[in-house]
Structures are given as C-alpha cells and as structure tokens.
Amino acid sequence: MIKEIILPDLGEGIDGAEVSEVSVSIGAAVTPDDTILVLESDKASMEIPAEVNGTIAEILVAAGDEVKTGHLLMKIEIFGKAPEEESPTKEESAPVLEVELKKPEPPQPELVLQDTSSADTVFASPGVRRLARELGINLQIIKGSGQKGRITKDDLNGYIKLQMALSSGTISAPPLEIDFSQWGQIEIQKLTRIKRITGQRLQQAWQSIPHVTQFDEADITDLDAYRTELKTEVAKQGVKITFLPFLMKAVAIVLKEMPEFNSSLDHTGQNLVLKNYYHLGIAVDTPNGLTVPVVRDVDQKSIFDLSEELMDLSSRARSKKLKPDEMKGGTFTLSSLGGIGGTGFSPIVNPPEVAIMGISRSIWKQVFDKTSGEFVTRFAMPFSLSYDHRVIDGAAAAAFTSRFATVLTDISHFKD
Amino acid sequence: MTKSIHSEIVVMGAGPGGYAAAFRAADLGKKVLLIDKDPTLGGVCLNRGCIPSKALLHISKVMDEASHLSSMGVTYGKPDIDLDAIRAHKDKIVAQLNGGIAQIAKARKVESIRGTATFKSNSELKVKTENSDISVSFDKCIIATGSTSAMIPGVAADHPSVLTSRTALDLVDIPERLLVIGGGIIGLELGQVYAALGSQVSVVEFLPNLLPGTDSDLVKPLHRKLKKQFQSILLSSKVTSVEPNDDGTLNVTIDNDKETLMQVYDKVLVSVGRKPNTNLLNINATDVEVDQQGFIHVDVYRRTSVKNIFAIGDIAGNPMLAHKATHEGKVAAEVASGHPAAFDVRAIPSVVFTDPEIAWAGLTETEAKENDVAYEKGEFPWTASGKAIIMGAKQGKTKILFDPETKQVLGVGIVGSGAGDMISEGMLAIEMGADAEDIGLTIHPHPTLGETFGMAAEVFQGTITDLYIPKKNW
Numbered sequence: 099m100i101k102e103i104i105l106p107d108l109g110e111g112i113d114g115a116e117v118s119e120v121s122v123s124i125g126a127a128v129t130p131d132d133t134i135l136v137l138e139s140d141k142a143s144m145e146i147p148a149e150v151n152g153t154i155a156e157i158l159v160a161a162g163d164e165v166k167t168g169h170l171l172m173k174i175e176i177f178g179k180a181p182e183e184e185s186p187t188k189e190e191s192a193p194v195l196e197v198e199l200k201k202p203e204p205p206q207p208e209l210v211l212q213d214t215s216s217a218d219t220v221f222a223s224p225g226v227r228r229l230a231r232e233l234g235i236n237l238q239i240i241k242g243s244g245q246k247g248r249i250t251k252d253d254l255n256g257y258i259k260l261q262m263a264l265s266s267g268t269i270s271a272p273p274l275e276i277d278f279s280q281w282g283q284i285e286i287q288k289l290t291r292i293k294r295i296t297g298q299r300l301q302q303a304w305q306s307i308p309h310v311t312q313f314d315e316a317d318i319t320d321l322d323a324y325r326t327e328l329k330t331e332v333a334k335q336g337v338k339i340t341f342l343p344f345l346m347k348a349v350a351i352v353l354k355e356m357p358e359f360n361s362s363l364d365h366t367g368q369n370l371v372l373k374n375y376y377h378l379g380i381a382v383d384t385p386n387g388l389t390v391p392v393v394r395d396v397d398q399k400s401i402f403d404l405s406e407e408l409m410d411l412s413s414r415a416r417s418k419k420l421k422p423d424e425m426k427g428g429t430f431t432l433s434s435l436g437g438i439g440g441t442g443f444s445p446i447v448n449p450p451e452v453a454i455m456g457i458s459r460s461i462w463k464q465v466f467d468k469t470s471g472e473f474v475t476r477f478a479m480p481f482s483l484s485y486d487h488r489v490i491d492g493a494a495a496a497a498f499t500s501r502f503a504t505v506l507t508d509i510s511h512f513k514d
Numbered sequence: 515m516t517k518s519i520h521s522e523i524v525v526m527g528a529g530p531g532g533y534a535a536a537f538r539a540a541d542l543g544k545k546v547l548l549i550d551k552d553p554t555l556g557g558v559c560l561n562r563g564c565i566p567s568k569a570l571l572h573i574s575k576v577m578d579e580a581s582h583l584s585s586m587g588v589t590y591g592k593p594d595i596d597l598d599a600i601r602a603h604k605d606k607i608v609a610q611l612n613g614g615i616a617q618i619a620k621a622r623k624v625e626s627i628r629g630t631a632t633f634k635s636n637s638e639l640k641v642k643t644e645n646s647d648i649s650v651s652f653d654k655c656i657i658a659t660g661s662t663s664a665m666i667p668g669v670a671a672d673h674p675s676v677l678t679s680r681t682a683l684d685l686v687d688i689p690e691r692l693l694v695i696g697g698g699i700i701g702l703e704l705g706q707v708y709a710a711l712g713s714q715v716s717v718v719e720f721l722p723n724l725l726p727g728t729d730s731d732l733v734k735p736l737h738r739k740l741k742k743q744f745q746s747i748l749l750s751s752k753v754t755s756v757e758p759n760d761d762g763t764l765n766v767t768i769d770n771d772k773e774t775l776m777q778v779y780d781k782v783l784v785s786v787g788r789k790p791n792t793n794l795l796n797i798n799a800t801d802v803e804v805d806q807q808g809f810i811h812v813d814v815y816r817r818t819s820v821k822n823i824f825a826i827g828d829i830a831g832n833p834m835l836a837h838k839a840t841h842e843g844k845v846a847a848e849v850a851s852g853h854p855a856a857f858d859v860r861a862i863p864s865v866v867f868t869d870p871e872i873a874w875a876g877l878t879e880t881e882a883k884e885n886d887v888a889y890e891k892g893e894f895p896w897t898a899s900g901k902a903i904i905m906g907a908k909q910g911k912t913k914i915l916f917d918p919e920t921k922q923v924l925g926v927g928i929v930g931s932g933a934g935d936m937i938s939e940g941m942l943a944i945e946m947g948a949d950a951e952d953i954g955l956t957i958h959p960h961p962t963l964g965e966t967f968g969m970a971a972e973v974f975q976g977t978i979t980d981l982y983i984p985k986k987n988w
Contacts, residue, residue, distance in 0.1 A: 218860060221922075221947045231854045248947065 103172040152176040222249040292387035308487040311444035314499035319477040343404035348505040350376040350397040362450040379428030392428040453485040518649035521547035529557020531827035531839025532658035538847035540622040548626040554612040559836040569604040574710030632796035654850040661788040661828035689780035697724040701785035732929040735909035790829040816846040865934035873937035877925030892974025901961040912966040921949040
C-alpha cells in the first residue's frame with residue numbers, strides 16, 4: 099500500500115516553506131527515520147522523515163518549490179502492512195460474499211464512564227444533567243447562577259472554561275485563605291476600585307507579554323541648565339516647568355524615527371499596527387492608586403503647552419476628575435519616579451502599547467572626559483525601557499534608549 | 515447447517531424498550547440486529563398489553579359515561595355488544611401500530627429476525643428461527659426480553675377457563691362470573707373491561723387494599739366506583755385452590771381471617787404480578803449476574819456485570835413499565851454506541867387506566883411515611899373544579915407533595931378522568947426542580963382539569979381563590 103507524505107503543520111504560525119533539498123530519488127528504499135526532504139522557512143530548516151519502511155514511489159515536489167501545510171509531498175510504497183490502517187487490497191475487493199465475512203471492527207477505545215449521575219438534591223434540568231455527563235462534570239461542585247441557584251448550561255460552559263484556563267496556567271487557582279491574626283495583630287484595608295482594576299490589568303499584561311527591560315543613562319546637564327532658565331521665565335505665568343515635558347518631546351522624536359515602538363499587535367497577532375500619532379500616557383500616582391492620563395499629539399506641542407496640560411491632568415487625576423476618554427488612546431507610556439528616588443526599575447508594558455519608559459532619580463557624577471583628559475561633573479538621568487519582545491528586538495531597544503539619551507543632550511530640540 | 519452472522523449491536527426483544535434501543539443505536543450509526551419471537555414488532559405492550567387493554571378500556575369508559583348521561587337529560591338504551599367487532603377493532607389498532615414500527619425499522623435499516631435467542635457465551639447468541647439455527651456474534655448486546663404473567667401455585671395455568679392478562683385480551687367470550695385474582699393495576703383494568711361488557715366480576719386481593727402501595731386517598735374514588743361495578747371485592751383474602759369442574763367452570767376456595775368461601779366461577783383471571791423472562795435466555799452461559807427474583811442486575815448505564823451486555827425494561831427490575839423501558843433502551847443504545855448517557859431520572863410516572871384513572875409520580879405519601887421523609891402537601895379537590903363538575907368527575911383530586919425546605923415538588927398524585935395525561939406536568943415539574951411558586955404562577959387554562967395542578971400549588975401557597983381556606987401562613 100501507499101503512504102502519502104503530507105506537509106504537517108509546522109507550528110509557530112509558519113504556514114509555508116521552501117523545499118531546499120529532495121534527499122531521495124524514485125525507487126530508493128527508506129526506513130522511518132530517513133530524511134526524504136529538507137524544507138526552509140523564514141526561521142529554520144526542517145527535515146521531513148519517511149515515517150515508514152518502503153520505497154519512494156512518487157516525488158511531487160522539487161527544490162525551490164513553495165509548499166504549504168497539507169500539501170502532498172511524496173508517495174511511498176510501504177513494505178508489508180501498515181499497522182494503523184486497513185485498505186482494501188485487490189483480492190478483497192471481489193464481491194463481498196456474506197455478512198458473516200465482515201470482520202469485527204478493531205476494538206475502539208473503551209468509553210470511560212464517570213459516575214456523574216446527579217444526586218436528587220442537585221437543582222438542574224434533565225438537559226443540563228445530560229450535558230454534565232457528557233462533559234464529565236460533577237454537578238455537586240457547580241454553583242448554579244440561574245434563578246434560585248438553578249444550574250444552567252452556561253454554568254457548565256463557564257466551569258469548563260475555568261478548568262481550561264487553570265490547566266493552561268492563564269490564571270491561578272484561588273489563593274488559600276490564611277488567618278494572619280494567628281501570628282499577631284492585623285487590620286483589613288479594602289483595596290480601592292482603581293487598585294483592583296489596575297491589579298488585574300497589570301497581572302494580565304505581565305503574564306501575556308514577554309517583557310524585556312533595557313537600562314540606560316542620559317546626560318541632562320545642558321537640559322537642566324536650559325530648564326532652570328525657562329523655569330524662571332515662565333514662573334510668573336504660574337506654570338511650573340519640570341523635566342517631564344522635555345522627556346515627552348524627546349520620546350516623540352524617537353518614536354517618529356522608530357515607528358515599531360509606537361505600535362500595537364492586532365487581534366490576530368499576525369500584524370503590527372503602526373500609528374501616525376504620538377499620544378503619551380503619563381503614569382500619575384494618586385491617593386487612590388495609579389492612573390495614566392494621556393497627552394495627545396505630543397510631537398505638535400511646545401514645552402510650555404505640555405507643562406500646562408500636565409499640571410491640569412495631574413491635578414484632575416488626583417481629584418478623580420479625569421474623563422474616561424482622557425485615559426484612552428495612548429501609544430507609549432512614561433512612568434517617572436525621578437522625584438522620589440531609585441537607580442532603576444522595570445516598568446510593566448501598558449497593553450495594547452508595546453513599550454514603556456521608566457525614569458529614575460538623576461544624580462550629579464564625575465565623568466571622565468577623554469578629550470580634555472579630565473573628570474567633569476555631569477547631571478545623569480538613569481532610565482529604563484520595558485518592551486514587548488514579540489514586537490521589538492533587543493537591538494532596536496538599545497538603539498532606542500541611546501537615541502533618546504542623545505536627543506536629550508541637544509537642547510535645540512526643545513526650542514520652538 | 516448453522517449460519518453465522520455478526521452484528522455490532524444485537525437487541526433481544528422488540529418491545530417498547532427493545533425497539534427504542536435498536537432504533538436509537540441505528541441512528542447513532544451502528545449496525546443493529548433486532549431479534550423477537552413474535553411475528554410482529556412491539557412486544558407485550560403493543561401486542562398483548564398496554565395498547566389492546568387501553569383500546570378496551572376506552573370502550574368501557576365511554577359506555578359508562580353514556581349511561582351517566584341520563585342524569586344530564588340524555589338517555590340511551592341498553593348497549594348492544596358485538597364481541598367479534600370489538601375484538602376486530604382492538605386487533606386493527608394493534609396491527610396499525612405494528613405496521614408503523616415495522617416501517618420505521620425498515621427506514622432505519624434495522625435488520626430483524628423472528629426467533630428465540632439464547633446465549634452461548636458473553637459474545638454469542640444462538641437464534642432458533644422457524645427453519646434454522648443462526649449463530650450471532652456481537653460486540654454489544656441489549657437484553658430486552660421483558661416479563662410474563664406470574665401464576666399462583668395450585669392453579670392449572672393451561673386450563674381454558676384460567677386467564678392471564680394475555681388470554682383475557684383475546685376476548686374469547688364474556689364469562690358470566692369472572693374472578694380476578696390480584697387487585698393490582700392489571701386486574702382492576704381488565705376487571706373493569708369485563709364488567710362493562712357484562713360479566714359479574716369479583717376481585718380477591720391478598721393485601722388489605724386495592725392497588726397495594728398506592729396512596730389510599732387516590733384509591734378511594736376508584737374503590738367506591740368498583741363497589742358498584744363489581745359483584746364483590748374481597749380484601750385480605752387468599753385463593754387457596756382453583757378446581758376445574760367438568761362443565762369448564764371452576765370451584766374456587768378463598769380464605770380470609772374470618773371465613774373460608776367456596777364459590778363457582780366461569781373463569782378466573784390471574785393477575786398477581788409479572789416475572790422477568792430470565793430463565794428463557796440460558797443466561798448461565800454468560801457471566802451476567804441475576805438476582806433472586808430473576809432480575810438482571812444493571813448499573814446506571816444499564817450495563818450488566820458483563821460490560822458489553824446491557825439489560826433494560828422489565829427484565830432489569832421494577833417498575834415494569836413501558837415508558838421506563840423506552841428511556842432505558844435509549845440510554846443503553848447510547849452507551850453501547852460510545853456516548854456517555856446514563857439512566858438519571860428523578861421519577862418514573864405510574865398510571866392506572868381504570869375509570870377513574872389514577873396517576874402518580876415521584877414521592878408518594880405512603881413512601882414518605884414508610885421512610886420518614888418530611889413533606890408538605892397542596893391538595894385540590896375536584897369538587898371545586900368547574901370542568902370536573904361538568905364532566906361528572908367530582909370525585910377526583912390533585913395533590914402535590916413539596917419539600918418543606920425548598921418548596922420543590924417531590925411527588926404528585928392524581929385521581930380522576932385524564933389523570934394519566936395530567937401527570938406529565940408533574941413529571942416536568944419534578945425533573946426541572948420547579949417549586950410551588952413556579953407552578954402557581956404559571957397560568958393554567960380555564961376550565962380544564964389541568965387547572966387543578968396549578969390550584970393544588972396555590973392551595974399550598976395560600977394564594978388560591980377558587981376555594982376558601984381559613985388563613986394559612988402568608
């Protein structure tokens with residue numbers, strides 16, 4: 099009999115490959131482990147084994163061909179009988195004599211019956227009880243969501259989804275209740291709504307995005323001088339100039355140069371959505387928890403405009419007066435802990451964005467200047483960039499942070 | 515020469531359980547062979563049980579109703595009874611249904627063999643047909659060979675004047691004096707048929723009540739009616755001997771605590787229950803376990819102790835009811851075809867098709883008292899039902915037993931015209947876990963007998979307006 103070799107699913111989203119080598123010729127004898135074909139995809143090369151003992155009967159592809167999953171590649175005449183399937187041979191296809199000649203079908207895997215027959219106390223209709231049996235669910239452990247606690251088919255579907263999520267590790271089992279008071283005095287503080295929602299979102303982001311954080315440092319000595327100059331200038335207008343608007347401008351400049359940092363993966367995970375607008379989320383610490391208002395079109399605004407807008411947004415964030423729309427549509431997020439302290443941290447990407455920048459506390463330090471051969475005092479700002487490694491490579495991230503540092507050294511970018 | 519064949523699923527017995535199993539398995543893609551000793555499909559239920567008896571009961575009920583029309587101003591003369599025509603009418607109904615099943619079998623390509631099947635092993639049967647023996651090997655077998663009327667010791671079963679439910683339905687003649695031994699469902703149904711056709715009927719029951727085990731309040735209206743229709747009802751009594759006389763009549767000795775009666779009857783009907791047909795199967799050739807009463811032991815999947823052999827219907831245990839067999843047949847067919855079905859029901863309804871009818875489902879008061887099960891009751895007497903008064907069916911009642919905690923329906927009992935049709939609502943309530951409120955808040959059409967079901971729930975809740983019941987807790 100003939101075994102047809104078909105291109106299997108190559109996984110990892112690869113649906114096609116190029117034939118780089120046909121390793122056998124017609125009539126060649128092969129054993130199951132023999133390579134009959136070598137394929138090359140964008141990522142790797144693969145060897146296709148013969149899978150059976152036999153001789154090559156037909157070769158349907160040639161080197162250089164593009165093949166796709168499910169494509170018939172080769173036919174192999176099998177020695178002896180294949181264990182897994184029967185096919186009628188010519189002798190047997192003569193008219194079937196009588197019913198009695200029919201072979202008993204090969205033993206099918208025995209149906210595993212779990213006794214999930216419901217106790218009379220379970221509140222579920224016959225149809226739900228039947229579905230529970232089919233799904234192998236013990237109704238005793240299901241909490242009904244219907245009227246008066248009736249178990250519905252949706253409850254069973256929900257239970258199955260939960261089990262799947264648990265087994266795939268997407269979510270973890272509910273934590274055990276621990277009585278902490280056994281070791282000393284405790285008090286219970288209710289999490290704010292913002293904290294609970296942020297917590298869920300952060301957990302999901304942390305678990306679903308492969309994070310990498312790149313650390314770097316920017317020389318902001320000149321920027322600091324420029325800022326001080328500007329600060330006194332606008333102080334009379336009641337506007338406070340911090341470093342943040344400069345950092346935002348610099349980020350917008352680099353994002354324009356490196357658009358994949360200003361993108362999102364689409365729902366299929368197959369495409370990158372590049373955005374031609376630069377809306378930066380600014381993480382603001384409030385008494386109720388973390389909020390991230392979004393400053394729109396950062397590339398088109400002046401340092402003065404940004405300063406004004408930041409003051410307004412952060413004061414409204416603290417008094418819970420932000421509108422929902424003002425927290426949507428960000429393309430990149432900045433989180434600054436510079437005013438508080440620390441030498442570096444790895445922020446969590448704020449999906450559907452693909453990168454986030456973390457700013458730490460700037461310090462004065464001695465830097466050796468090669469040209470003058472002397473140590474000079476410079477003001478250095480440590481910062482980090484966490485990114486979604488599905489979208490951004492390490493090299494690009496390193497390029498991003500060094501370009502960002504360079505932009506900050508040139509104050510001409512901020513004079514408009 | 516012995517022919518041998520193989521089938522994926524063999525079903526032994528083409529009664530309501532067997533043919534349901536065969537058809538379901540065929541629908542699930544299995545090659546099915548159906549074996550029955552009768553020339554027609556349908557088993558006892560269709561050929562010699564439920565269907566012919568109900569055909570006759572319908573006649574006796576309409577006759578009774580017609581006679582009662584005189585109180586409503588319409589008086590008929592004495593009915594003319596043409597026994598041959600009645601028999602032909604009954605046979606026609608059976609034949610029509612036989613034909614229907616045969617057609618359905620053909621459409622599903624279920625092969626059937628007429629013959630007597632006995633086991634050769636856990637995977638093989640011998641089928642004796644009219645002119646040959648066939649050896650049948652199977653992957654799965656479903657035993658659905660039912661039951662036969664039980665006899666009492668000392669009674670010549672083959673005497674032409676000794677009837678069973680089977681021969682009684684042949685309606686050979688209308689005996690002048692008929693003794694029904696056994697006051698259970700079959701005895702009372704057939705007794706009422708013969709009484710309507712003109713026999714003087716007496717009933718002997720060993721236990722102190724008719725329909726032993728049935729709630730006495732449900733039996734009472736029937737008992738009252740039978741007292742008028744029957745010549746005598748002897749309770750707590752036992753037939754000790756049945757001696758044939760030369761003229762074909764029978765001398766019957768009946769004992770009870772007080773006295774010994776000697777009576778002469780033209781015929782006796784033995785209806786003391788049914789026994790499973792296990793002894794006809796050569797079951798010892800298999801490893802199938804059978805209990806002392808001859809029932810085949812099965813699990814919830816209706817598998818016997820041999821996992822590829824299933825048993826359903828009367829042979830797999832009480833209650834011996836066609837609708838239980840049908841449900842079990844489907845379960846067995848599904849499990850045998852690789853589906854995870856199970857016999858998982860909350861209740862099996864019972865119906866006595868006498869006039870008045872009696873039907874119950876789930877918990878009965880008798881059971882509740884025996885097993886100390888807590889319950890509360892809502893009861894609606896049909897004296898307050900417009901429809902029942904119109905129909906002259908005031909003696910009926912509908913009662914619902916509720917769980918005192920959840921107020922869910924535990925059981926339903928109905929006596930009166932159409933009780934058998936009405937019990938279905940009770941069954942649905944039990945299976946769905948409905949409570950008193952669910953039923954009471956469901957609009958029932960007026961004026962109907964079905965309305966009494968909603969009213970029974972309302973009585974329980976205290977929201978009834980069709981009765982005045984001094985304050986309940988609401």
